[in-house]
Amino acid sequence: MIQVEGLTKRYARQVAVDNISFEVNQGEIVGFLGPNGAGKTTTMRVLTCYMPPTAGSAKVAGFDVYESPMEVKRRIGYLPETPPLYPEMEVGDYLKFVAKLKRVPSGDVNRRVDEVAERCSIADVKDRLISKLSKGYRQRVGLAQAIIHNPEVLILDEPTSGLDPKQIIETRELIKGLAGDHTIILSTHILPEVEAICQKVIIINKGKLVATDSVDNLTHRMHGSDASVVVVDTAGQADSTAVQQRLEQVSGVSKVLGRHVEDSGFTYEVESLAGRDVRADIARVIVQSGWNLHELKSVSFSLEEVFLELTGGQAPQEGAE
Amino acid sequence: MRNIWTICRRELYSYFVSPVAWVILAIFAILSGFFTFAVTTSFLRYALQSQMQGGGGPMNVNEQAISPLLSNIAVIAIFFLPMIGMRLFAEEKRQGTFELLATSPISDPQIVIGKWLAALALYGAMLLVLLLDCSFFFIYGNPDWKPFVTGFFGLLLQGGCLLAFAAFISSTTKNQIVAGAAGFGLALLLWVLNWVSSFGNSDFLQVLSYLSILSHYDSFARGVIDSKDLIFYCSMIFLGLFLTTRSLESVRWRA
Numbered sequence: 001m002i003q004v005e006g007l008t009k010r011y012a013r014q015v016a017v018d019n020i021s022f023e024v025n026q027g028e029i030v031g032f033l034g035p036n037g038a039g040k041t042t043t044m045r046v047l048t049c050y051m052p053p054t055a056g057s058a059k060v061a062g063f064d065v066y067e068s069p070m071e072v073k074r075r076i077g078y079l080p081e082t083p084p085l086y087p088e089m090e091v092g093d094y095l096k097f098v099a100k101l102k103r104v105p106s107g108d109v110n111r112r113v114d115e116v117a118e119r120c121s122i123a124d125v126k127d128r129l130i131s132k133l134s135k136g137y138r139q140r141v142g143l144a145q146a147i148i149h150n151p152e153v154l155i156l157d158e159p160t161s162g163l164d165p166k167q168i169i170e171t172r173e174l175i176k177g178l179a180g181d182h183t184i185i186l187s188t189h190i191l192p193e194v195e196a197i198c199q200k201v202i203i204i205n206k207g208k209l210v211a212t213d214s215v216d217n218l219t220h221r222m223h224g225s226d227a228s229v230v231v232v233d234t235a236g237q238a239d240s241t242a243v244q245q246r247l248e249q250v251s252g253v254s255k256v257l258g259r260h261v262e263d264s265g266f267t268y269e270v271e272s273l274a275g276r277d278v279r280a281d282i283a284r285v286i287v288q289s290g291w292n293l294h295e296l297k298s299v300s301f302s303l304e305e306v307f308l309e310l311t312g313g314q315a316p317q318e319g320a321e
Numbered sequence: 322m323r324n325i326w327t328i329c330r331r332e333l334y335s336y337f338v339s340p341v342a343w344v345i346l347a348i349f350a351i352l353s354g355f356f357t358f359a360v361t362t363s364f365l366r367y368a369l370q371s372q373m374q375g376g377g378g379p380m381n382v383n384e385q386a387i388s389p390l391l392s393n394i395a396v397i398a399i400f401f402l403p404m405i406g407m408r409l410f411a412e413e414k415r416q417g418t419f420e421l422l423a424t425s426p427i428s429d430p431q432i433v434i435g436k437w438l439a440a441l442a443l444y445g446a447m448l449l450v451l452l453l454d455c456s457f458f459f460i461y462g463n464p465d466w467k468p469f470v471t472g473f474f475g476l477l478l479q480g481g482c483l484l485a486f487a488a489f490i491s492s493t494t495k496n497q498i499v500a501g502a503a504g505f506g507l508a509l510l511l512w513v514l515n516w517v518s519s520f521g522n523s524d525f526l527q528v529l530s531y532l533s534i535l536s537h538y539d540s541f542a543r544g545v546i547d548s549k550d551l552i553f554y555c556s557m558i559f560l561g562l563f564l565t566t567r568s569l570e571s572v573r574w575r576a
Binding site for chain 1: 323324327328330331334335338339416417418419420421422423424425426427428573574575
């Protein structure tokens with residue numbers, strides 16, 4: 001649905017996006033992740049034909065953003081970081097205006113306005129002035145204008161920024177509900193959000209593509225393995241090195257790291273080859289050796305850790321860009 | 322065509338649901354009312370004088386009341402139109418709605434023409450107020466309607482010109498005050514440019530003087546549609562709108 005190849009965008013003084021390539025398939029929800037100023041908004045602006053790329057190409061639904069922008073614009077719904085609202089207009093009139101602007105046939109305008117108002121739960125404020133709306137409602141009106149022409153591709157720039165927790169959950173549900181009919185790219189710097197809604201994630205940092213993969217794969221691939229934490233109490237029968245050697249002999253285990261040595265037990269982090277669950281084997285070995293197994297759990301690396309590692313330890317910040 | 326109308330209608334909607342249009346119309350009504358009163362009074366005094374002294378030339382409402390009134394309005398327009406034009410693009414950029422227009426399936430010229438037409442329509446509404454004032458000339462007198470029509474037509478053309486340039490200036494900034502001040506400065510400059518004709522007779526000064534926006538209005542006020550002036554206004558409008566389109570385009574490249 002979306003193909004980006006070697007996309008570069010240079011401003012007067014800096015390179016905002018540097019030679020990134022990725023692909024998004026039909027019906028996918030993709031999270032666009034990166035610290036502030038990483039080039040997320042710039043990439044989205046290129047995809048929506050707001051600005052042309054300096055080099056490289058981007059195709060939406062088979063149309064190049066530079067060569068046939070009109071075709072691309074018809075197929076895209078875009079919610080910028082600040083919803084593009086006219087404060088002096090009423091919500092209903094505003095949506096009608098956007099519908100006409102997006103070339104919804106005249107006969108369908110009223111029906112579409114009612115539909116999206118229902119879907120975004122703003123039907124009750126249709127007669128209110130936009131300037132009188134709360135932040136949450138404005139965001140939803142912004143989302144409503146993005147989907148009013150039923151676009152194939154939806155591009156949402158930080159759709160949940162500035163909302164309260166309840167509104168965030170509602171907006172996420174709404175976005176999830178839109179998946180399937182629409183291909184969605186959403187940018188965010190809130191990691192749990194990506195884990196909550198997206199199937200695929202694209203991480204960029206300082207304009208460069210750092211990783212692109214499914215959320216599950218990414219957390220695995222980072223370490224090339226699954227990991228488990230084991231706490232063993234030998235009751236004085238063996239020292240920690242002996243236990244470690246014994247664990248290393250279990251088939252499928254790639255690495256054992258000793259973490260703490262305490263009287264109550266030794267803690268190890270056991271990494272195994274991807275896709276192999278070695279917990280049963282570990283448990284058997286420990287029990288057969290006559291030791292006590294206090295704890296055995298598998299841990300997966302959170303996206304947060306992956307993100308920090310990939311972007312060089314720069315913690316994502318909440319708040320304004 | 323539908324796109325231009327969509328943009329134009331929304332723009333007019335914004336003018337008329339916010340106080341902008343009403344305040345401008347009210348102030349213009351007061352000013353145009355005063356000017357009508359002033360030219361009528363001086364016309365009557367002149368008429369009385371020539372009667373007392375006996376003889377004198379025949380009086381003409383068109384030449385001695387309506388024409389000076391319309392010329393005065395043309396000057397007032399120089400003060401009003403930058404105010405109407407300054408918000409056209411600066412406001413869209415400031416509140417982020419320009420991003421909506423720029424990512425919709427609509428071309429830059431359509432956006433520019435739609436907005437310009439809306440601003441021109443507001444100016445047209447102002448001229449309707451003036452028409453109301455002028456109706457008294459027709460009720461109590463018997464003026465020729467043809468120079469009257471050309472006068473209004475000329476006002477619209479001159480307004481279109483100023484609005485096209487105001488739109489261009491507005492498209493270069495996010496700040497309405499800057500757009501307003503620069504637009505007003507340019508309008509004033511275009512007005513007084515014909516002064517240079519008295520400085521000498523070189524080709525350069527002649528060209529500068531020719532660019533003066535008000536001197537081209539005189540023929541319209543007298544009831545003449547001179548193709549020279551018509552072409553001047555049309556090409557100025559085209560230039561202003563063309564520059565606006567280009568400026569929007571460059572905003573995207575620089576962003």
